[in-house]
Amino acid sequence: MNHPADTLVRPAPASSTGEPAQRFFVTSFGCQMNVYDGERMGELLTAEGMQVAEKREDADLVILNTCHIREKAVAKVYSDIGRLRRDDGSTPMIAVAGCIAQAEGAEIARRAPSVDIVVGPQAYHRLPQLIEQARRGATAIDTDMPAITKFGSLPARPRQPRPTAFLTVQEGCDKFCTSCVVPYTRGAELSRPFGELVDEACALAEGGVKEITLLGQNVNAWGGEDDRGRMQGLDGLIRAMADIKGIRRIRYTTSHPNDMTDALIAAHAEIPALMPYLHLPVQSGSNPILKAMNRSHNAESYLAIIDKVRAAKPDIALSGDFIVGFPGESEADFQATLDIVRAANYAQAFSFKYSPRPGTPAAEMEDQISPEIMDERLQRLQALLNEQQHAFNAQAVGQRMQVLLERPGRKHGQLVGKSPWLQSVHVIAEGAKIGDIIDVDIISAGPNSLEGQALQQVTA
Ligand code: 5AD
Ligand code: SF4
Numbered sequence: 001m002n003h004p005a006d007t008l009v010r011p012a013p014a015s016s017t018g019e020p021a022q023r024f025f026v027t028s029f030g031c032q033m034n035v036y037d038g039e040r041m042g043e044l045l046t047a048e049g050m051q052v053a054e055k056r057e058d059a060d061l062v063i064l065n066t067c068h069i070r071e072k073a074v075a076k077v078y079s080d081i082g083r084l085r086r087d088d089g090s091t092p093m094i095a096v097a098g099c100i101a102q103a104e105g106a107e108i109a110r111r112a113p114s115v116d117i118v119v120g121p122q123a124y125h126r127l128p129q130l131i132e133q134a135r136r137g138a139t140a141i142d143t144d145m146p147a148i149t150k151f152g153s154l155p156a157r158p159r160q161p162r163p164t165a166f167l168t169v170q171e172g173c174d175k176f177c178t179s180c181v182v183p184y185t186r187g188a189e190l191s192r193p194f195g196e197l198v199d200e201a202c203a204l205a206e207g208g209v210k211e212i213t214l215l216g217q218n219v220n221a222w223g224g225e226d227d228r229g230r231m232q233g234l235d236g237l238i239r240a241m242a243d244i245k246g247i248r249r250i251r252y253t254t255s256h257p258n259d260m261t262d263a264l265i266a267a268h269a270e271i272p273a274l275m276p277y278l279h280l281p282v283q284s285g286s287n288p289i290l291k292a293m294n295r296s297h298n299a300e301s302y303l304a305i306i307d308k309v310r311a312a313k314p315d316i317a318l319s320g321d322f323i324v325g326f327p328g329e330s331e332a333d334f335q336a337t338l339d340i341v342r343a344a345n346y347a348q349a350f351s352f353k354y355s356p357r358p359g360t361p362a363a364e365m366e367d368q369i370s371p372e373i374m375d376e377r378l379q380r381l382q383a384l385l386n387e388q389q390h391a392f393n394a395q396a397v398g399q400r401m402q403v404l405l406e407r408p409g410r411k412h413g414q415l416v417g418k419s420p421w422l423q424s425v426h427v428i429a430e431g432a433k434i435g436d437i438i439d440v441d442i443i444s445a446g447p448n449s450l451e452g453q454a455l456q457q458v459t460a
Helices: 032-047 071-083 098-104 107-111 124-135 194-206 234-242 262-270 287-292 299-312 331-344 371-394
Strands: 023-028 061-066 093-097 117-119 140-142 164-168 211-215 223-225 231-233 249-253 277-279 317-324 348-353 400-408 414-418 424-428 437-445 449-459
Touching: 023 032, 032 061, 032 098, 032 124, 032 164, 032 211, 061 071, 061 098, 071 093, 093 098, 093 124, 098 107, 098 117, 117 124, 124 140, 164 194, 194 234, 211 234, 231 234, 234 249, 234 262, 262 299, 287 331, 299 331, 317 331, 317 371, 331 371, 348 371, 371 437, 400 424, 400 449, 424 437
Parallel strands: 023 061, 061 093, 093 117, 117 140, 164 211, 211 249, 277 317, 317 348, 424 449
Antiparallel strands: 223 231, 400 414, 400 437, 414 424, 437 449
């Protein structure tokens, strides 16, 4: 979730004016929604006649698509800005996009004067104008959250010659967890219209995409009218996507327990293309801490949802997010987190030390926890989560499963793909190619991946 991803967009022809095209490079930090936004920014600039630089050092414009969720993510970006200075002291044009841009605005240019453009996550469709403004020498800042969504102003997506793709269907958050910046950086919950999403998914499928991951900060809060004017929830959208020719797999992330409707749970049992994987963060197992976090669910109601999900889809892989060291967290509160992990049994999870974020209520709370205690608790939690993940992977050994091949592996003839449960699977598959879905016998399991033997090819 936290690794920078360099966005790849296919190069465009040189500019029509005959001048050498300006080259850009996008580095995305943070969540998958940032990866998606990075791709859309790249497509927009390509449509404007710019070209993707092969290497960041060759770029005339570098876009840092940033994350503000924890202090560490912010520090990483400021040090990355420093690294953009060339040996001769010059810098490329630098744009800070994403959640730091939204949270810090003009402050960024004061702290890092080499920054030319600051553009928030809801305003990046205006990048071409901002670049123009920056070329004229002014720092260009746009952190507006226009009522009209940026998606309508972006060019249609070009064909995507790849097996998997992200599709942002929902943005923003109305839940206001007391630790979290997202409601301030991404704005209010907004669902993209049904028709626009089905069209985008159809275009992705026509280009060869077989697996679509539907994204949203609260993706299961998605709602909208379908093509016959009926209100649908995320389950309805997933059903429509599953009917698109070529789409074989659907995933969605990330979900809030309060929006985990019975209809969505039932969809896991009823829609074969919906993969058996659920990322449902609980954050803590302690009810007083959940209350202080303003989570509006408690440990028991969370576990009741998990029970329902498992009744519908017994083999589902459960994933989650945890924060340790939230203000006021006692050892007993932390033990309650270990208890809920034992009760829920995760296939995979993300865990973080609490990081006070400026402007959030939790940052003002008394009884902030010391870094030493946070470190120690994180280690204990991660040891338990790793144990569960390893056990989940180990039970795959001896199973036959379908794997969607996504990329070449390190060894000759090896390809790496994903199991239905989102495990990475390394497989020697002579004759198979990226984008194939093949049957694989799992022969060994490690903490982070599986190894398998390919059978006959199932789908070309
Ligand atoms: N400190 C640490 N982790 C946080 N998260 C959200 N806010 C904070 C914070 N202030 C975590 C939550 C969330 C994930 C995306 O980041 O676990 O689900
Ligand atoms: Fe980071 Fe959250 Fe913004 Fe994603 S939405 S980039 S996780 S702050």
